[in-house]
Amino acid sequence: MNSINVPNSKWYVVYTYPNYEKKVQSIFLRSNIPCFLPVQTVIRNWSDRKKAVEIPLFPNYIFVYADHKTKYQVLNVYGVSRYVSSNGAPVTISENEIDVIKKLMVVPGIVVERKVDAGDLVEITDGAFEGIKGVVFKKSSKSRLGIKIRGINQFLSIEIGMSSIKKCEIKI
Known part of the structure; x- marks a missing residue:
């Protein structure tokens, strides 16, 4: 809603x-x-x-x-x-975090990550999720981008091509 x-x-x-x-x-x-x-x-x-x-x-x-x-x-x-x-x-x-969850729910294979190892902070540079920032990590030899939902200290993750992200220095 x-x-x-x-x-x-x-x-x-x-x-x-x-x-x-x-x-x-x-x-x-x-x-x-x-x-x-x-x-x-x-x-x-x-x-x-x-x-x-x-x-x-x-x-x-x-x-x-x-x-x-x-x-x-x-x-x-x-x-x-x-x-x-x-x-x-x-x-x-935030309303923005609710919107991010809604956007990510349409992605097949979304996984809630209970623990994410520290990695590079990145921003998606193209496609429907352009502008979303997250942490890159590996799982089962696939590159995934984790987005932290701060209020409940959980992560959502999606598969993402490394060519669709850029490293950023901005705090997430």
Whole structure:
């Protein structure tokens, strides 16, 4: 869901009970609370069949666009554990980071990286993702670009050709 211009509203990260992300999203939508649950389609194998299912890109996390009043409503939703916080304050995510996640979700083979080794800071120089900055790292002998989502300290990664990036000195 796109954020709406509500004064003093920001994107926050909510931590949910295990496997409650979609239930929480449904309650938020019924309550007119703008939210964003990034999902990815994966193939699951059962003994008798294979099925494509949507799973959360970030297990146990959902993003919510809330003002001061709505922040407290969110905590009353069954399935919400707490806000992700840092130094005692709820973590906010920029509109730009939400847009980056939305753009990257259309890329096949996106992987959430739990740990990324230090590498070169780069910027994509062409294509649909031009201007996105990230960290280059290797995985299974493929070049990947990791984009850090600061609020939840996780990384998204995509395969990228080395000719489509340039080294940058700007802090990400």
